[in-house]
Amino acid sequence: MKRTALLLMTALLMLTACQESKRERFEREAREFTQKNCPRVEWEDLIILDSVACPNDGSNALTYYYSIHGDSTSMAEMVNKYDDLYNALLGAVRNSVDLRHVKAEGLDIVYSYYDSKTGEEITSFTFKPEDYN
Secondary structure: OHHHHHHHHHHHHHHHHOOOOHHHHHHHHHHHHHHHHOOEEEEOOOEEEEEEEOOOOOOOEEEEEEEEOOOHHHHHHHHHOHHHHHHHHHHHHHHOOOOHHHHHOOOEEEEEEEEOOOOOEEEEEEEOHHHHO
16 A cells, blocks of 8 residues: 555656646747748748747747848838738737637747848837737
């Protein structure tokens, strides 16, 4: 009887010791998503999702990194339509079932867009819990 109880306690301790925190899970899932799905064309060969990151380093953000593959005119048009893009992304974040756990944890959700030729950031959108709840 004592031996069975000891084995049960040991097994229980091993199981709880192996569990990862939510932040560790978000970091792992972002890394796995990137490995399996990126790069991924998001819009007409112009916008490419390069990676997703959710570092477990105290930063409170899940970040989507995009590159813009186009000429300066298409990039200027994107920046000029900032409000339209902001509202479309905010609506997508608010309605996303895939992000429910991230939103429940209160993480910022960031969309960063970079020029594929220069690597310079074109624009970035950050949605905080007060934006999407």
